[in-house]
Amino acid sequence: TQLLEQSPQFLSIQEGENLTVYCNSSSVFSSLQWYRQEPGEGPVLLVTVVTGGEVKKLKRLTFQFGDARKDSSLHITAAQPGDTGLYLCAGVHAKLTFGTGTRLTIIP
């Protein structure tokens, strides 16, 4: 069973601060996806990273795939209340496995 552990599990910070969410596994993945889920909605895909060491930027969000393709991080700069939500990583191997989730709250 492939496990994807996310940390922190919960994070509550002030608007304007920076934060990093981690997604770690002992397994190697062919690619990794990040989703955000807002209350009352289904998850929405943010990005897919494919190559070890790859960095992708989506406005204030920076995603990195580890060199060994076992881990990933999501960094948000100058967090805004609209960033509030549940962030889920999902590793791709023979099947898609979702991480444990990070619930982020940005306080105005």
Place this chain on the structure above:
Amino acid sequence: SAVISQKPSRDICQRGTSLTIQCQVDSQVTMMFWYRQQPGQSLTLIATANQGSEATYESGFVIDKFPISRPNLTFSTLTVSNMSPEDSSIYLCSVSGLAYRTGELFFGEGSRLTVL
């Protein structure tokens, strides 16, 4: 992308009853999945809904408890049978635009089920 509609969006049910959740997609898709999201938790795959054949269930989920239909490439239903309070969850329909199960997923808004 795909637009996915789920019905009902939420329901409150009595123990021992069954509820069927519908999922309608605005385009034909190959891969369709049903997920469960227990309160405050991540997503767990229940099964892959196969068009024209029996669904493929993940470990811990069985057809008698979660029967699934998929009569065509745009529609599927998930039934939660003989419900207990432990079945209280959000049930999510998702599709992949690609013909393999590890493609990027699009989700419906979910059906929030509360069992009393």
